[in-house]
Amino acid sequence: MDADMAVLDTAEQLFYAHGVHTVGMDDIRDGSGVSLKRMYRSFATKERLVTEVLRRRDVVWRDKLATYVTQATADPTERLFAVFDWLHQWFGEPGFRGCAWINMFGELGGGSPDVVAQARAHKAAFRSYVGDLVAAAGLPPSLADHLSLLAEGAMTTAAISGSSSPAQQALDAARVLIRSAGEAMAP
Amino acid sequence: MDADMAVLDTAEQLFYAHGVHTVGMDDIRDGSGVSLKRMYRSFATKERLVTEVLRRRDVVWRDKLATYVTQATADPTERLFAVFDWLHQWFGEPGFRGCAWINMFGELGGGSPDVVAQARAHKAAFRSYVGDLVAAAGLPPSLADHLSLLAEGAMTTAAISGSSSPAQQALDAARVLIRSAGEAMAP
């Protein structure tokens, strides 16, 4: 449905920019041009709309990252660096306000098991993707945890500080970790 | 005022556990036993109460960390490790739900410059503290950024995954970074 897409687009943008609670269904109607009646036919409740937004965003977000990394370089180790390049680019986008899952976890996590599950799944998928890249580079699995932590830290630090330089700092740290891990494996 | 303390205690606990929006002033009244009238005399608005909670928590949180680190060891480098030990301990506390500033930034950051400022100040103070420890250990300043990112990443990852092991992973990564930085300085 075209209208459903418009609703999801508007909801995602407004939720991300202002948080879930402060955005009313009326705001989403106004932004999308879709009537309340129609919205409620596709999304029975606001909570359902939230989870649909997160579900779609998860696919899109990880696809954008993977596409960028794949096209950036074919070298397995360089691909790990490319993850942080992509973060840097993302942080610099206008309206960047951190990771949507972290934000929604903070806002709704206390009362919404669905949001907790989505956040957990999204973060697990990201870590798993980094794990694939690490394995492809022939590096030890624990490195995936370390690089993921750097990436997560960069996201929140960039959001709160309003700067994209945490991506660069995370990349610097990642270089050290990757080099050390490589030396440890093949000294 | 004793009543003010009770209000702040209750508000902090409820806000942290459930988020700001879902906690009503009535809930804080019920939890603290302080009447609404009295609460509004000390805290003119709910938003003010939120910022007072954050202000007090900032002092307490950083003091707990610094006290732990100071008492853990006198060795400058070991003190850097102690930061992550403390995080591990914190993550394991019952009711742990991540960093209050990150959570509130996610929930209110879009509409509350005060909360943004508090989160920014708190994170800057933490980074600065790590910077002091790094300097005391005679290590390069950029290491402070790297270790801070690991710590931030560990906080959100621990919160979302519901596990305290990210602190251990961050400690592992920190060991590598610190060793590398030490070798680079005095090879």
Place this chain on the structure above:
DNA sequence: TAAGGTAGAGAACGATGGTTCTCCGAGTCA
């Protein structure tokens, strides 16, 4: 053209929550 069904605009409803007001009891001071 007439009947019927669909969809949208917007009002309405019910609940919630921030903030204020009212009323009443208790303590105080002359």
Place this chain on the structure above:
DNA sequence: TGACTCGGAGAACCATCGTTCTCTACCTTA
């Protein structure tokens, strides 16, 4: 004791918001 002040409990007020309902216009089909 009596007037006065203070503070608390809780109702009241007002706005917001999720959700539903109504009414009307339009489209379809015979």
